[in-house]
Ligand SMILES: Nc1ncnc2c1ncn2[C@@H]1O[C@H](COP(=O)(O)OP(=O)(O)OP(=O)(O)O)[C@@H](O)[C@H]1O
């Protein structure tokens with residue numbers, strides 16, 4: 146049982162505030178992905194949970210125990226480092242066995258566990274090698290095996306796939322998911338790759354400038370972004386945004402068209418729609434096509450709607466070319482609204 | 493030009509230089525050591541070994557190395573780790589600790605003589621504090637162990653920094669992630685030192701030890717300054733034969749003995765602190 150609670154954690158380096166009062170609960174055996182752009186504080190948060198960094202304020206609880214004053218080894222965690230940190234002076238076997246040896250398990254048990262984990266990660270053939278004799282992907286497997294061998298309550302992973310080539314990354318991603326689902330660990334997984342996040346996570350925490358903007362299931366994060374940032378960061382191509390003017394009675398004017406939206410008093414809101422929720426129609430937002438990119442089954446149309454950049458993913462049967470003037474209609478129940486002041490979603 | 497001959501060609505000047513200024517004199521020394529008017533002989537080695545001072549000089553040299561080097565290893569590792577951990581001021585600290593490096597060994601010997609001699613600092617201090625009745629000569633031939641300790645201290649003071657510098661550079665090459673990984677996987681501070689840091693430091697430790705041990709077998713000026721003739725060492729005897737007794741043959745034999753010891757220890761450290769293939773950082 147290892148629920149992780151992060152209570153009001155903040156971190157400052159000198160005068161730079163890397164984390165602002167983070168509150169997050171990760172359920173037992175959950176796979177939580179921390180997703181965010183470079184420099185948003187993902188690694189810092191992970192290191193605080195691991196105990197490699199102390200929070201400036203706030204508390205960290207693991208399995209009902211407050212741990213923020215404890216050294217890493219008393220927290221019941223294992224970690225996969227961004228650069229693997231596979232010990233170069235030890236064989237793969239001794240690397241995987243490292244934590245078990247520190248825990249003073251007897252030799253037979255160590256051997257058993259190492260062999261079992263090695264089997265799981267398909268590195269049995271490499272056990273007598275040194276890390277200098279491994280490829281990046283193999284080293285990555287060793288790093289994961291070393292963490293799994295501990296049978297920890299919590300596994301922390303910092304961009305473990307970022308150094309692999311695209312194909313290997315895909316393969317390892319699926320494999321990791323399988324292995325971690327089979328184990329009973331709570332996992333926190335840091336990445337800046339949204340596809341990775343979507344495919345692995347039970348829940349995604351989207352981080353931005355040292356804050357958690359949204360923590361929800363992948364589909365929820367994608368469909369109902371809690372803030373402008375989430376919509377613009379997740380999805381490729383990202384969400385389209387354009388200013389809407391209040392007409393009263395929950396009616397909003399967007400590029401000459403009227404839409405039904407939230408009944409709030411503010412003068413303007415941001416109207417947002419995902420590119421794949423736009424389609425060609427007789428009436429709709431008037432768009433001047435700038436660029437057309439075939440994607441196979443679809444085409445990506447980049448256009449100009451009343452001065453705002455819009456991207457639409459439409460069926461490749463439509464013969465659209467640069468310079469055309471189109472009408473694109475948003476799927477009504479996929480339209481989202483954001484407050485331009487707070488950037489938060491408005492229902 | 494052929495790509496395979498180019499490296500050798502580029503190495504040629506340095507190789508020639510070494511041959512002219514090292515191998516040639518070496519051959520001369522070896523020639524001197526192994527020949528007399530009649531041709532090949534081991535006579536000079538016999539003369540050397542039969543002299544009553546030779547075993548004393550040999551063991552003094554060994555004991556000095558044995559007393560000094562381990563202390564220096566521990567000290568330099570500790571100091572290097574301290575310097576590496578320092579957030580600020582580490583450069584200044586490093587400069588201060590390496591000051592003795594800039595002083596010649598004879599000068600170092602004289603500095604320590606100024607401390608230990610009858611009119612030196614130590615005497616004035618102890619006398620001033622009333623610990624001793626009157627200034628005494630610590631470095632007299634009657635208590636050679638005091639001389640030994642004084643020499644060991646001077647050597648430690650003088651030559652720890654050379655190891656420190658090498659080890660600081662070596663520590664800088666070890667990514668801190670290894671230490672963190674060890675910490676996460678349950679290693680205590682002490683275990684991290686023994687199981688991670690020191691093994692990863694092996695190449696630098698090897699270099700430092702080889703350099704230091706070779707220098708330790710060549711100890712001379714500090715001994716001359718502090719001990720005079722009371723504590724004979726191999727290098728001192730070599731000097732004696734060459735310049736006092738004017739016997740270049742025996743001096744050459746002694747020099748070869750020192751060289752042999754140095755080579756033996758170098759090979760020993762190369763072997764013991766060897767890093768297996770593929771296990772480098
Ligand atoms: N030890 C430190 N001292 C000062 N600033 C730091 C330190 N560690 C991190 N920072 C700063 O804190 C911010 C967050 O860093 P962090 O490493 O957590 O980012 P990240 O989200 O992991 O980014 P990336 O995806 O590039 O790894 C960055 O602006 C970074 O410069």
Ligand SMILES: [Mg+2]
Pocket residue numbers: 187188189303
């Ligand atoms: Mg990071």
